[in-house]
Amino acid sequence: MATTGGKVRGTGESGRTGAARGTGAARGTGRSRGPGKSRGRARRRGTRRYTRRDLAVLGVLLGIPLLLDLVIIWGPTLASVGLSFTRWDGITDIQWAGTDNYRALFTDYPPFWPAVRHNLLWLAFLGLIATPFGLLLAVLVDRGVRFSRFYQSTLYMPVVLSLAIVGFIAQLVFSRDQGALNTALGNPDDPVDWLGDPSLNLWMILLAAGWRHVGYVMIIYLAGLKSVDPELKEAAALDGAGERQIFFRVVFPALRPVNVVVGVITVIEGLRAFDIVYAVNKGRNGLELLSVLVTDNIVGEASRIGFGSAIATVLLVVSLGFIVTYLVQELRGERNR
Amino acid sequence: MAQSSSSESGTATGLRAGALAAHPARRRTLLRGAAGTAAAVTLPALLAACGTGPGGDGKTVSVGSNGSDATPRKAFRAAFDGFEKKSGKKVKVNTVNHEAFQENINRYLKGSPDDVFTWFAGYRMQFFAKQGLLTDISDLWKGKGFQGFSEAMRKQSTGEDGKQYFVPFYVYPWAVFYRKSVFDKHGYDIPKTLDEYRALAKRMEKDGLIPIAFGDKDGWPAMGTFDYLNMRANGYDFHLGLMRGKEAWTDKRVREVFDLWRGLMPYHHKGANGRTWQEAAQTLAGKKSGMAVFGLAQPGQQFPERDRDDLAFFPFPEIDPAVGTDAVEAPIDGFLMSRKAKNKDAATDLMKYLATPRAEAAYLATDPNNISVHDKADTGSYDQLQKDAAKLIAGAKQISQFMDRDTRPDFASTVMIQAIQRFISEPDDIDGLVKDIESQKKTIFAAG
Numbered sequence: 001m002a003t004t005g006g007k008v009r010g011t012g013e014s015g016r017t018g019a020a021r022g023t024g025a026a027r028g029t030g031r032s033r034g035p036g037k038s039r040g041r042a043r044r045r046g047t048r049r050y051t052r053r054d055l056a057v058l059g060v061l062l063g064i065p066l067l068l069d070l071v072i073i074w075g076p077t078l079a080s081v082g083l084s085f086t087r088w089d090g091i092t093d094i095q096w097a098g099t100d101n102y103r104a105l106f107t108d109y110p111p112f113w114p115a116v117r118h119n120l121l122w123l124a125f126l127g128l129i130a131t132p133f134g135l136l137l138a139v140l141v142d143r144g145v146r147f148s149r150f151y152q153s154t155l156y157m158p159v160v161l162s163l164a165i166v167g168f169i170a171q172l173v174f175s176r177d178q179g180a181l182n183t184a185l186g187n188p189d190d191p192v193d194w195l196g197d198p199s200l201n202l203w204m205i206l207l208a209a210g211w212r213h214v215g216y217v218m219i220i221y222l223a224g225l226k227s228v229d230p231e232l233k234e235a236a237a238l239d240g241a242g243e244r245q246i247f248f249r250v251v252f253p254a255l256r257p258v259n260v261v262v263g264v265i266t267v268i269e270g271l272r273a274f275d276i277v278y279a280v281n282k283g284r285n286g287l288e289l290l291s292v293l294v295t296d297n298i299v300g301e302a303s304r305i306g307f308g309s310a311i312a313t314v315l316l317v318v319s320l321g322f323i324v325t326y327l328v329q330e331l332r333g334e335r336n337r
Numbered sequence: 338m339a340q341s342s343s344s345e346s347g348t349a350t351g352l353r354a355g356a357l358a359a360h361p362a363r364r365r366t367l368l369r370g371a372a373g374t375a376a377a378v379t380l381p382a383l384l385a386a387c388g389t390g391p392g393g394d395g396k397t398v399s400v401g402s403n404g405s406d407a408t409p410r411k412a413f414r415a416a417f418d419g420f421e422k423k424s425g426k427k428v429k430v431n432t433v434n435h436e437a438f439q440e441n442i443n444r445y446l447k448g449s450p451d452d453v454f455t456w457f458a459g460y461r462m463q464f465f466a467k468q469g470l471l472t473d474i475s476d477l478w479k480g481k482g483f484q485g486f487s488e489a490m491r492k493q494s495t496g497e498d499g500k501q502y503f504v505p506f507y508v509y510p511w512a513v514f515y516r517k518s519v520f521d522k523h524g525y526d527i528p529k530t531l532d533e534y535r536a537l538a539k540r541m542e543k544d545g546l547i548p549i550a551f552g553d554k555d556g557w558p559a560m561g562t563f564d565y566l567n568m569r570a571n572g573y574d575f576h577l578g579l580m581r582g583k584e585a586w587t588d589k590r591v592r593e594v595f596d597l598w599r600g601l602m603p604y605h606h607k608g609a610n611g612r613t614w615q616e617a618a619q620t621l622a623g624k625k626s627g628m629a630v631f632g633l634a635q636p637g638q639q640f641p642e643r644d645r646d647d648l649a650f651f652p653f654p655e656i657d658p659a660v661g662t663d664a665v666e667a668p669i670d671g672f673l674m675s676r677k678a679k680n681k682d683a684a685t686d687l688m689k690y691l692a693t694p695r696a697e698a699a700y701l702a703t704d705p706n707n708i709s710v711h712d713k714a715d716t717g718s719y720d721q722l723q724k725d726a727a728k729l730i731a732g733a734k735q736i737s738q739f740m741d742r743d744t745r746p747d748f749a750s751t752v753m754i755q756a757i758q759r760f761i762s763e764p765d766d767i768d769g770l771v772k773d774i775e776s777q778k779k780t781i782f783a784a785g
Contacts (some may be wrong), residue, residue, distance in 0.1 A: 087784050089747075090443040091468045104780045110773050111755060176608045177616055196554065196611020198762055281554050285610045285758040300440040301461070301746035304781070 084309035101310035115288040118202060123270035130210035131266050134217025142225040156219050158212040167279030170208035198286025205287060209276055213269060217262055224258035267322045290315040397427045398683045401454035403438035412703035419699045420690045426683050446470045452678040453687055458493040458669040459738035462503050466496035472674040474688060475500045483692045485712040489736045493669055504672045504692050507707035509633040510726050511561045511666040512650035519624055527651045534654040538604035541627040548604035550626035552617030553761055556754035560740035562630045564666050567594045569656035573664040573735035580744035582782035586775040592767055599764040609761050615639060633726050637706035648722060652729060665733035668742055752777045
């Protein structure tokens with residue numbers, strides 16, 4: 001990676017940027033940037049620089065992932081969009097249905113709008129409450145409060161559990177008749193139905209999902225905080241900045257790449273949430289999510305594949321909103337840097 | 338989900354490229370590996386597309402079984418062992434997790450199913466028969482083939498085209514379960530009518546019991562109560578018409594059913610949507626509740642062996658004397674032969690064997706939570722509960738199969754489960770509820 005060096009950030013930092021930003025984007029932009037800057041030279045020397053063998057290797061190395069991407073990701077995606085305009089039970093012939101599925105979905109399927117609302121609420125909860133809380137814990141642990149290693153491992157523990165397991169744990173805690181919480185509250189005559197009451201259960205499940213998410217976010221931020229150059233903080237302190245100012249003006253901006261990663265993780269977690277509600281009550285009665293409705297309709301004897309695909313398409317559109325925003329920001333940021 | 342998998346594959350290729358740069362000598366092996374991976378991904382799909390799989394050897398019958406719990410698994414094995422001994426043929430059982438079996442049934446039948454597989458009577462069998470996925474076994478039912486099945490059993494084994502496809506194997510009735518010792522202690526009488534049922538519930542409440550144990554977290558257990566209220570108030574034919582999509586859910590008869598249920602709701606265990614049927618059954622076993630509407634298989638599993646003698650049931654009480662209590666909800670489990678059976682002769686032999694009282698006895702010896710469907714079955718080893726269950730079913734003029742077996746599975750699982758759970762949390766909005774059900778029903782049943 002070409003580092004301009006003029007910026008305050010150390011080289012180690014920018015190396016992390018590339019690694020953390022991940023994955024697909026880093027590769028693509030890295031490549032497009034090289035020829036972009038030196039297009040003239042590249043064209044002149046292009047034929048000499050790549051032997052036939054290199055081209056073959058490149059072709060295979062790029063071709064296979066591209067092919068896999070098309071077959072495994074774009075193929076099924078487009079197929080579900082296509083299927084969403086049909087009626088199919090998985091056995092008989094596929095029938096064209098036009099926009100019937102969507103009409104039924106928007107007007108005639110009671111769980112749909114609650115599911116959309118819950119998905120957005122899920123995003124908002126993770127993004128506005130759980131993630132900032134994880135950052136707060138990371139900052140506290142990073143500053144070396146007493147027993148910080150203990151806190152670190154305790155908070156990280158739920159992350160190693162799958163959300164389905166977290167769901168089972170939640171049931172042990174929140175079950176109406178036999179749950180630990182009602183026992184602790186000592187209300188056997190009038191127990192609170194934490195998981196059965198549709199006005200309560202979503203919050204309880206968000207709490208359980210947040211329990212895991214906080215640890216996840218904390219560990220990422222912790223790694224990021226460790227890599228912030230202490231000299232930066234010292235310099236800011238010498239300039240007379242207070243603790244809060246140092247954090248918000250110096251440390252937090254330096255964490256930008258980590259913030260992006262955490263943001264992406266949060267959105268992914270919010271949109272793909274499924275296992276925990278499915279483990280609790282199959283995502284019904286107040287715990288509806290788009291992913292659950294897709295499963296409900298497609299998997300099983302139900303097999304309303306067209307209708308389920310229509311829901312999946314809605315979920316795809318919602319996700320695309322976030323993906324496109326992210327990509328636009330990244331590409332723009334890349335150009336400005 | 339798409340994002341996460343794309344980023345994972347991105348990481349993988351990134352790593353691979355990194356490894357390449359570090360060890361140029363290994364480039365070729367890596368490339369070969371990559372090509373191999375691509376082939377590994379696509380090959381099975383290609384194979385599946387053209388494959389009929391290995392043919393039968395004439396000696397082995399493959400059976401797809403959903404009996405994944407320990408007890409039914411052992412019991413099925415016992416029944417098949419009898420066949421192996423008698424015929425000298427082998428039975429290869431592919432047991433799949435019960436839920437997963439149901440969830441994958443469409444793909445299973447479209448793909449390469451086993452010769453014979455476990456399934457249910459009623460609409461769910463007829464649906465597959467209509468799609469031409471089953472082998473017609475009417476010949477076995479005719480003449481000297483199957484003997485000892487009642488007319489009701491024959492009806493439940495028959496497709497919409499009038500041909501038989503199903504071998505019934507065992508059955509378990511739904512009823513109102515209670516503990517004899519609890520009834521003895523408080524001097525309760527068995528209620529015969531809904532009024533008596535309500536009065537009894539009121540008394541139980543006064544005695545500090547939860548009158549009716551109730552758990553519907555799984556979505557289906559409450560369907561039994563709906564079915565019984567509906568069949569007692571409106572009769573079996575209306576139940577069937579409603580399930581087949583011929584009657585409207587906005588009909589005043591359906592509203593009346595929900596209305597009756599609402600009247601009983603105060604006596605049901607509160608918070609049913611947060612409670613599994615197992616937890617509900619445990620309150621019955623623990624003498625905290627007085628009664629519960631269940632199928633025989635359910636409380637049977639939850640009662641400890643020594644308390645099993647204390648468990649008893651009575652038929653769901655009468656609502657309309659003109660309708661009476663002739664209909665019994667009694668799901669029948671049994672076997673179907675797939676159209677693509679590779680070894681039809683051996684499979685036919687197996688079906689014949691499974692229709693004998695001997696096979697059923699072998700099964701029930703291990704799994705006593707069901708009863709035999711055969712008139713000549715040996716009932717000598719039955720406990721009191723099984724004897725009562727057999728009597729209840731024998732006296733039934735109509736046998737229903739439970740809501741999710743009498744109607745389209747897509748309607749039951751995507752509409753009715755949610756609707757009944759909604760009714761449980763807000764029993765007062767009956768008009769809105771039935772309107773929602775009806776409009777969704779129209780969309781689903783219009784799909785053909």
